[in-house]
Amino acid sequence: MAAYLLKRTVQILLTLFAFICIVFFLVNAQPGDISNVYALNPELPPDAKQRMQEQFGLNQPLWQQFLVYVKNVLTGSFGLSFSHYPRSVADVIGERLPRTVALFFTATVFSFYMGFVLGKIIAWKRGGWTEYATTLGGVTLYTVFTPWFALMMIWLFAFKAGWFPIGKFLDPVLWRDAPLNANTLFNRMMLTVFVVSVIVFAIFLVTTRRRVAGARYIQIGSLAAAAAVTVGIWWSTDVGHLAWDLIEHMILPVLTLTIISFAGTMLLTRNSMLETMREDFVLAARAKGLPEKAVRDRHVARNALLPVVTSLVFSLAFAVDGSVIIESVFSWPGMGQTLVSAALAEDLPLAVGAFVFVGIFVLLAHLAVDVLYVYLDPRIRY
Amino acid sequence: MSGAPLLAVTDLTVDYHTRAGEVRAVDGVSFTVETGQALGLVGESGCGKSSLALALLRLLPESAQIRQGQVLLEGVDLLALSANDMRAYRWNRIAMVFQSAMNALDPVYRVGDQIIEALEQHPSAVSQDPAERVRELYDLVNLNHNSIDRYPHEYSGGMKQRAIIAMALACRPDLIIADEPTTALDVIVQDRILRELGNIRRELNMSMLYVSHDMAVIAEVSDVVAVMYAGKIVEYGDAAAVFKRPIHPYTRALMSSFPSVTGEKHDLATLSGEPPNPLDLPSGCHFHPRCPFATDVCKEQAPPTVRRGTQWADCWNPPGDEADG
Ligand SMILES: Nc1ncnc2c1ncn2[C@@H]1O[C@H](COP(=O)(O)OP(=O)(O)OP(=O)(O)O)[C@@H](O)[C@H]1O
Ligand SMILES: [Mg+2]
Numbered sequence: 001m002a003a004y005l006l007k008r009t010v011q012i013l014l015t016l017f018a019f020i021c022i023v024f025f026l027v028n029a030q031p032g033d034i035s036n037v038y039a040l041n042p043e044l045p046p047d048a049k050q051r052m053q054e055q056f057g058l059n060q061p062l063w064q065q066f067l068v069y070v071k072n073v074l075t076g077s078f079g080l081s082f083s084h085y086p087r088s089v090a091d092v093i094g095e096r097l098p099r100t101v102a103l104f105f106t107a108t109v110f111s112f113y114m115g116f117v118l119g120k121i122i123a124w125k126r127g128g129w130t131e132y133a134t135t136l137g138g139v140t141l142y143t144v145f146t147p148w149f150a151l152m153m154i155w156l157f158a159f160k161a162g163w164f165p166i167g168k169f170l171d172p173v174l175w176r177d178a179p180l181n182a183n184t185l186f187n188r189m190m191l192t193v194f195v196v197s198v199i200v201f202a203i204f205l206v207t208t209r210r211r212v213a214g215a216r217y218i219q220i221g222s223l224a225a226a227a228a229v230t231v232g233i234w235w236s237t238d239v240g241h242l243a244w245d246l247i248e249h250m251i252l253p254v255l256t257l258t259i260i261s262f263a264g265t266m267l268l269t270r271n272s273m274l275e276t277m278r279e280d281f282v283l284a285a286r287a288k289g290l291p292e293k294a295v296r297d298r299h300v301a302r303n304a305l306l307p308v309v310t311s312l313v314f315s316l317a318f319a320v321d322g323s324v325i326i327e328s329v330f331s332w333p334g335m336g337q338t339l340v341s342a343a344l345a346e347d348l349p350l351a352v353g354a355f356v357f358v359g360i361f362v363l364l365a366h367l368a369v370d371v372l373y374v375y376l377d378p379r380i381r382y
Numbered sequence: 383m384s385g386a387p388l389l390a391v392t393d394l395t396v397d398y399h400t401r402a403g404e405v406r407a408v409d410g411v412s413f414t415v416e417t418g419q420a421l422g423l424v425g426e427s428g429c430g431k432s433s434l435a436l437a438l439l440r441l442l443p444e445s446a447q448i449r450q451g452q453v454l455l456e457g458v459d460l461l462a463l464s465a466n467d468m469r470a471y472r473w474n475r476i477a478m479v480f481q482s483a484m485n486a487l488d489p490v491y492r493v494g495d496q497i498i499e500a501l502e503q504h505p506s507a508v509s510q511d512p513a514e515r516v517r518e519l520y521d522l523v524n525l526n527h528n529s530i531d532r533y534p535h536e537y538s539g540g541m542k543q544r545a546i547i548a549m550a551l552a553c554r555p556d557l558i559i560a561d562e563p564t565t566a567l568d569v570i571v572q573d574r575i576l577r578e579l580g581n582i583r584r585e586l587n588m589s590m591l592y593v594s595h596d597m598a599v600i601a602e603v604s605d606v607v608a609v610m611y612a613g614k615i616v617e618y619g620d621a622a623a624v625f626k627r628p629i630h631p632y633t634r635a636l637m638s639s640f641p642s643v644t645g646e647k648h649d650l651a652t653l654s655g656e657p658p659n660p661l662d663l664p665s666g667c668h669f670h671p672r673c674p675f676a677t678d679v680c681k682e683q684a685p686p687t688v689r690r691g692t693q694w695a696d697c698w699n700p701p702g703d704e705a706d707g
Contacts, residue, residue, distance in 0.1 A: 279485060280480055280482050280485040280486045281485060281486055281487055281488040281489070283441060283480065283486075284478075284480060284486040284487070284488075285488070286441055286472070287439055287441055287472055287473060287477070287478045287480075288472065288473045288499065288500040288503055289469040289470065289471070289472035289473045289474060289500075289503050289504060290469075290499070290503055291469065298499075299488050302488075302490055303488065303489070303490060376490070377489075377490065378489070378490060378533040378535070379489060379533070379535045
């Protein structure tokens with residue numbers, strides 16, 4: 001396992017380096033010169049211009065600029081953002097990347113779960129109108145024009161029904177006298193979710209592996225207990241209502257993303273199930289006298305899951321361009337919106353930084369999927 | 383071998399629904415298996431052996447339909463049971479070793495756990511602790527205990543085969559159906575596993591339905607032989623009698639196509655031609671286009687049953703008694 005992960009990590013570092021080079025050449029190949037943008041920008045004080053010139057090596061030949069750039073990327077110093085002056089690029093990204101990660105991680109988990117469960121059911125009950133309606137509905141939502149659909153969701157659920165706030169990340173009125181800043185709170189919330197998930201996952205893992213009696217009840221119980229304790233503790237703090245405000249703003253974008261993307265997983269799961277159902281071990285499972293539900297879940301679905309998990313890697317790319325659209329429509333200040341506004345404002349340091357960080361994030365997610373796959377498929381050679 | 387048989391199959395008929403039409407894979411088959419007896423079912427590829435085996439456990443694919451017949455296990459008609467009641471019979475009373483045993487293990491679970499899964503499904507079958515029972519089974523089939531917690535891909539072909547047999551024995555079934563369980567193995571391993579399976583079966587006094595296209599294998603494992611052609615049993619009898627004096631020309635042809643103990647091949651009446659197309663079966667005796675003894679009546683009318691003691695065959699032109707040596 002360790003050797004396999006080491007190999008994958010090295011591969012990913014090499015990919016990352018290639019990605020960084022491509023970003024550099026794309027930026028330099030486009031019309032307009034980075035030095036002009038700085039030299040002609042009246043808002044930048046002269047000493048700042050001077051600092052930037054040194055930092056990016058703007059008065060040096062291109063190959064030296066490239067070396068400077070690589071050094072900057074490796075040390076994480078992308079300089080100062082131009083549209084958010086005087087904040088540094090790292091600071092802006094540090095604020096926004098967690099938001100996008102939270103949004104897309106949640107939506108990916110939901111849509112994967114929903115797609116997998118639905119795919120499993122329609123594969124098992126072939127024919128009939130349930131399969132037909134689910135497939136047709138799923139494909140329609142999958143191919144729908146995303147900005148239009150997102151606007152319809154806002155119009156319907158936020159504007160007409162008034163169940164959710166209309167876009168944005170928080171409600172400024174609530175936060176006027178807030179004891180702490182929204183990003184700190186948001187990061188704390190994410191940390192909480194992360195720690196709780198790790199604990200619950202560990203309980204699931206141990207009870208399953210050790211074949212503990214009543215594992216199912218322990219698992220459901222621990223999940224419920226963890227949720228109750230977390231909500232209880234947050235509720236009792238004086239920032240509980242602020243945390244809820246952030247969550248409320250997340251629900252509609254997460255819902256929209258889930259609805260437009262679950263069908264991919266669903267159809268893939270369905271096909272993978274139909275393929276797996278023909279295997280001999282499924283016949284053997286039936287011959288053992290297992291109930292249909294155990295045959296479906298324990299044997300067919302468990303094996304059909306493998307290619308579906310592999311496909312998660314591809315949906316990561318979808319998440320990046322999805323983030324640009326969804327964040328713009330919902331005015332959600334995350335990485336997607338940052339990328340667009342940096343490009344429009346010719347804020348090159350921020351654009352480059354955003355690209356590189358999105359790249360790092362996607363590759364890390366890729367690595368995470370690899371680890372998950374190794375865990376799920378014992379045939380992978382470590 | 384007196385009293386009611388363990389398994390009595392009467393007039394079993396299985397059709398597959400295909401685009402080209404109804405395919406009759408099993409055509410009015412009847413036979414019995416006594417307790418402790420091994421019945422060898424032999425026939426060419428496509429004659430309906432697997433369909434028959436799967437029908438007994440009601441494990442046929444959805445495209446198949448059991449048209450008629452009875453499958454009585456100690457007097458209980460399995461075909462009349464509800465799906466839930468049927469599950470209690472599977473593995474507990476009738477276990478199966480599959481044709482492609484290589485793929486009969488789920489790749490994502492440890493082999494030992496897959497055996498335990500069967501034991502936990504039928505808790506009344508064995509009173510022992512499941513893990514203890516698995517160790518006992520591994521001893522029985524000569525597998526090392528340290529492979530219990532390994533995954534199927536870590537097993538060799540022969541080991542998988544032994545594990546599959548261990549799994550079939552797990553709940554102490556009354557009947558084991560073995561559908562060409564050794565075809566994927568090399569001859570030496572195949573031979574050894576066959577002999578071991580035979581020994582275990584005799585020791586535990588289990589019945590077995592052994593399915594194969596290979597007469598040599600059938601000769602080695604069975605007490606009683608049933609020869610199948612185009613969905614019908616065409617000859618049936620004690621193994622000793624059938625191998626000594628086969629009645630049906632098809633049986634004789636099958637026997638001549640395997641090397642004798644001395645290694646030489648009998649060349650007389652080697653099987654020529656192809657098995658018939660199940661969508662367009664020949665009239666009269668289905669075997670007549672390939673039969674060296676066929677006469678006009680064979681083409682027109684279904685053959686009568688010829689009996690010789692407990693042995694019987696469906697044939698118009700059985701060899702005269704003076705012709706047998
Ligand atoms: N799922 C199916 N759908 C349609 N026809 C089938 C199906 N399975 C088997 N058949 C047909 O039923 C007949 C009997 O098939 P079966 O698999 O029982 O033969 P077999 O004697 O086990 O052959 P083999 O030695 O190759 O395993 C064949 O003509 C085959 O084409
Ligand atoms: Mg077969």
